[in-house]
Amino acid sequence: MPTKITTNIHTHLFSADHAPSAQVYFLLRGALQSAARRYLRFVLDEDAPTTVEMLQKLDRSLDRFEPPWPKIFELAIAASGLAGSVGLIRPARLIDMFTTVARLNRDETRRILGLDAKEREADFLESLIRRKDLAIRAKSPFPFQDALCALVADLYAAHERNAKDLGRVSTKEVWTRFINSPGASQYDRVVALSVNMDEAFLQEILPGLTTSPKIDFDSQAQELEALAAEVTAQGRVTLLPFLCVEPRGYDAGELLERVQTRVGKDKPWKGLKFYPSMGLHPADVRLNAIFDYCQDMSIPILTHCSHGGAGVRGSDRNYGDFSSPDEWETVLDRLANRESDGMFKLCLAHFDALEAPLDSPNEISWSNRIIELMAKYDGKCGVELYADVAFDLINGDTDRSIYAQNVKWVQDRGLADRVLFGSDWWMYLYECVDEQHFIEQLSVDKGFWKNADFEAAAKRFLGGM
Amino acid sequence: MTITSQPFAVLGFCLFFAVASRVEADSTSSPALQPVKAAQFSVWPQSKHRGQAMTVVNEQLVLECRAAGNILDCSSHSTLDVAYSFTTPTALTLEVADLPGINLEVNGAQVPLTKPLGSLVLNGQAEFPSDMTRARLVVHIPQALRVDASPRAGDLQLPTLVKRHPTMAQYPGPATAVSVPILSVAATLRWKTVTRTQARLRYPGQWELLPSVPECVAETPTQSGCTHALSDSERELVWEMATDGTKPALLRQEVALRPQRSYFSNGGLLVGLVWGGGGDCLGCSSAFRGRAAYEVGLSTWGLLGLAGEVAPRSRVTVIPTLNRVLWFPQFFHPFPAMAGGVGIPVRVSPNPMVGGRLEASLAWPVASLFSVGFGGTLDVFVTPSRLHPEAAAMLQFGL
Numbered sequence: 001m002p003t004k005i006t007t008n009i010h011t012h013l014f015s016a017d018h019a020p021s022a023q024v025y026f027l028l029r030g031a032l033q034s035a036a037r038r039y040l041r042f043v044l045d046e047d048a049p050t051t052v053e054m055l056q057k058l059d060r061s062l063d064r065f066e067p068p069w070p071k072i073f074e075l076a077i078a079a080s081g082l083a084g085s086v087g088l089i090r091p092a093r094l095i096d097m098f099t100t101v102a103r104l105n106r107d108e109t110r111r112i113l114g115l116d117a118k119e120r121e122a123d124f125l126e127s128l129i130r131r132k133d134l135a136i137r138a139k140s141p142f143p144f145q146d147a148l149c150a151l152v153a154d155l156y157a158a159h160e161r162n163a164k165d166l167g168r169v170s171t172k173e174v175w176t177r178f179i180n181s182p183g184a185s186q187y188d189r190v191v192a193l194s195v196n197m198d199e200a201f202l203q204e205i206l207p208g209l210t211t212s213p214k215i216d217f218d219s220q221a222q223e224l225e226a227l228a229a230e231v232t233a234q235g236r237v238t239l240l241p242f243l244c245v246e247p248r249g250y251d252a253g254e255l256l257e258r259v260q261t262r263v264g265k266d267k268p269w270k271g272l273k274f275y276p277s278m279g280l281h282p283a284d285v286r287l288n289a290i291f292d293y294c295q296d297m298s299i300p301i302l303t304h305c306s307h308g309g310a311g312v313r314g315s316d317r318n319y320g321d322f323s324s325p326d327e328w329e330t331v332l333d334r335l336a337n338r339e340s341d342g343m344f345k346l347c348l349a350h351f352d353a354l355e356a357p358l359d360s361p362n363e364i365s366w367s368n369r370i371i372e373l374m375a376k377y378d379g380k381c382g383v384e385l386y387a388d389v390a391f392d393l394i395n396g397d398t399d400r401s402i403y404a405q406n407v408k409w410v411q412d413r414g415l416a417d418r419v420l421f422g423s424d425w426w427m428y429l430y431e432c433v434d435e436q437h438f439i440e441q442l443s444v445d446k447g448f449w450k451n452a453d454f455e456a457a458a459k460r461f462l463g464g465m
Numbered sequence: 466m467t468i469t470s471q472p473f474a475v476l477g478f479c480l481f482f483a484v485a486s487r488v489e490a491d492s493t494s495s496p497a498l499q500p501v502k503a504a505q506f507s508v509w510p511q512s513k514h515r516g517q518a519m520t521v522v523n524e525q526l527v528l529e530c531r532a533a534g535n536i537l538d539c540s541s542h543s544t545l546d547v548a549y550s551f552t553t554p555t556a557l558t559l560e561v562a563d564l565p566g567i568n569l570e571v572n573g574a575q576v577p578l579t580k581p582l583g584s585l586v587l588n589g590q591a592e593f594p595s596d597m598t599r600a601r602l603v604v605h606i607p608q609a610l611r612v613d614a615s616p617r618a619g620d621l622q623l624p625t626l627v628k629r630h631p632t633m634a635q636y637p638g639p640a641t642a643v644s645v646p647i648l649s650v651a652a653t654l655r656w657k658t659v660t661r662t663q664a665r666l667r668y669p670g671q672w673e674l675l676p677s678v679p680e681c682v683a684e685t686p687t688q689s690g691c692t693h694a695l696s697d698s699e700r701e702l703v704w705e706m707a708t709d710g711t712k713p714a715l716l717r718q719e720v721a722l723r724p725q726r727s728y729f730s731n732g733g734l735l736v737g738l739v740w741g742g743g744g745d746c747l748g749c750s751s752a753f754r755g756r757a758a759y760e761v762g763l764s765t766w767g768l769l770g771l772a773g774e775v776a777p778r779s780r781v782t783v784i785p786t787l788n789r790v791l792w793f794p795q796f797f798h799p800f801p802a803m804a805g806g807v808g809i810p811v812r813v814s815p816n817p818m819v820g821g822r823l824e825a826s827l828a829w830p831v832a833s834l835f836s837v838g839f840g841g842t843l844d845v846f847v848t849p850s851r852l853h854p855e856a857a858a859m860l861q862f863g864l
Binding site for chain 1 (some may be wrong): 511512513514530558581582583585654655829
């Protein structure tokens with residue numbers, strides 16, 4: 001039976017200083033794309049194939065600021081006075097996110113973005129357009145990308161100035177902000193996912209931005225490891241860090257050694273995190289020995305499985321589809337036919353938003369495929385698939401009736417006992433919600449997953465940790 | 466496409482349409498084929514831990530580009546002189562980009578390359594003897610980079626010229642600038658350091674370097690410089706950098722190139738019927754005439770045409786025309802390509818005379834094969850006694 005949620009399986013505690021400009025760039029770009037999509041869906045038939053194709057083209061055309069983006073911006077600026085009803089983005093929320101995760105000074109940020117006290121979105125957009133015009137005058141092939149990069153660079157110049165006085169934002173400070181946020185006090189187990197962007201930076205996903213992280217992944221990992229030990233020792237909350245695996249830069253032996261020495265029930269790291277859209281493929285042969293180890297030791301793994309999020313999505317490379325559940329199939333098949341006393345436990349995070357209707361074919365959404373694989377790999381053959389609902393229903397305009405039907409679809413197939421609760425903190429902050437938002441919307445008495453037992457699923461996934 | 470029932474949707478649709486109907490082609494359109502980064506034209510150790518025992522003392526990268534129309538095809542040749550010190554013979558896994566025809570040599574011997582499952586790069590195994598301290602690694606890629614500078618409107622719309630002439634037209638407008646990346650191997654962070662690097666970019670003389678190209682920007686160099694050599698047939702940019710080894714010599718440039726291009730672009734043929742505007746003589750009753758025209762594009766904004774109209778009883782008129790085009794996003798299929806402009810009708814027979822014309826036309830592309838269009842003309846012929854206005858309607862098909 002449903003109980004109070006005490007386990008959050010999906011949070012991010014790493015400091016944005018790991019890759020600050022990348023984080024802000026992704027946030028800005030993601031917010032703009034998401035809002036433009038929202039707007040166009042508003043006026044077009046969402047299910048029409050031409051609409052899907054158009055939205056994909058729209059995404060591709062942003063960096064070069066191709067039509068119709070100039071006119072979308074023109075329209076957004078013109079419409080920004082209409083009570084925000086057709087607003088493109090929400091600057092106040094973006095600023096809240098910058099200042100929270102990167103400790104930017106709010107006043108300084110407003111000044112750089114050209115915002116007045118009312119934080120009118122038109123000012124924000126015009127600030128971007130001014131930079132875009134400069135890029136076009138410089139004959140840039142990617143004027144909007146350059147404009148965003150310039151904005152981010154300006155923001156971080158301000159960050160640097162502030163950092164002299166404030167010091168670098170630490171993982172512990174991010175944790176404090178999280179655990180004190182509304183709703184978070186009811187958790188007694190929290191999974192903290194690390195994210196490795198080092199190699200993604202090397203591939204120049206963001207031309208014009210800094211070329212190396214301010215803090216490399218190993219330094220970030222040390223900080224998170226120490227925090228987990230400290231928080232868990234205090235006794236109130238068990239903080240379970242998941243180590244992000246990045247095979248590039250290592251041979252197979254080095255990779256296995258890194259994982260074997262650090263990850264396990266009695267080791268500092270309790271599970272693994274994969275972020276395939278950063279440019280690492282789940283079928284990379286160097287990962288085989290790691291997967292064997294995880295299966296033998298029943299170590300839980302969480303992988304990003306959504307069309308959204310960060311990743312290498314530059315103008316010349318796009319590894320977004322590496323996060324598709326299909327890319328895991330060869331790995332799962334091999335492990336299902338392998339002799340092991342343990343269990344390979346993999347969570348396909350986000351359920352790919354679970355917002356497209358499941359009762360009809362959909363070539364874009366991965367949700368149906370996730371459900372198929374969950375049904376196939378139910379634990380009987382040494383492989384057990386899970387999904388989590390982190391970031392679901394983040395947008396106010398997500399169709400709640402379709403989401404409710406999809407939840408019923410999952411429950412009718414007997415898969416709800418492998419659906420995990422997660423919130424995706426701090427990725428959602430630009431939408432200005434908090435932990436309570438997810439707890440209320442997704443679960444317990446009045447939420448969409450009111451018949452799901454998230455706690456039992458978490459216990460099964462984490463194996464008693 | 467359907468419009469939802471929400472009132473804001475209607476408002477949004479109207480606003481969007483009102484704005485989108487004025488969309489002009491943007492000169493910053495996208496190449497169809499995208500470049501990879503130049504650091505990928507070189508070679509690096511799979512393990513950064515093992516790479517810490519090896520220093521690149523000299524890197525030379527040559528990108529040689531040839532043009533075929535608006536496409537720039539570049540081959541690359543990268544040479545690394547590596548210093549190392551191993552106490553025992555050491556086998557290293559090296560990585561190179563997965564590009565067609567790529568060839569890796571270590572000390573003159575070709576290294577077989579394989580692509581492990583799930584890998585984005587190719588792997589090669591090379592022996593580094595302990596009785597040597599230097600090795601030369603050479604990577605040659607015949608098709609390293611392809612960029613397309615063809616002028617295009619955005620992905621989301623068709624220019625009027627292409628809507629009117631789906632089979633024959635080129636995309637109008639100035640050529641796009643393309644970006645050629647110059648990024649030295651230090652960017653991979655797999656070698657201990659890189660102390661000297663040189664990059665050369667050779668490109669055809671009929672391509673131009675955009676003025677936005679930055680000067681040689683050196684990151685922590687002890688010495689650096691660049692030159693830009695020009696000749697009629699080929700141009701060459703050279704960057705050089707050396708450091709004391711405490712920080713790697715890292716070259717990072719994005720070079721913007723553009724083909725020099727004509728203001729005109731090919732359009733296509735129009736054939737059709739004209740009804741009205743008089744018969745064989747001024748003031749005669751309305752009649753059908755046959756019409757044929759050929760149009761070319763003027764940058765992104767105009768159409769220059771020459772039309773001939775022939776009536777059954779030998780009335781022949783030749784009309785040079787100039788039209789301004791309007792643009793619509795492609796996804797608004799019900800909305801046609803629109804053009805409006807002026808012309809000079811020259812009556813050749815039976816009674817030679819000259820006048821002025823105002824015309825406007827609409828065209829819808831049909832399955833990217835041809836277009837169907839309607840239009841209207843208003844001719845005013847001048848005779849010594851008076852002005853003779855003639856109005857007519859057109860039905861025309863475009864190829």
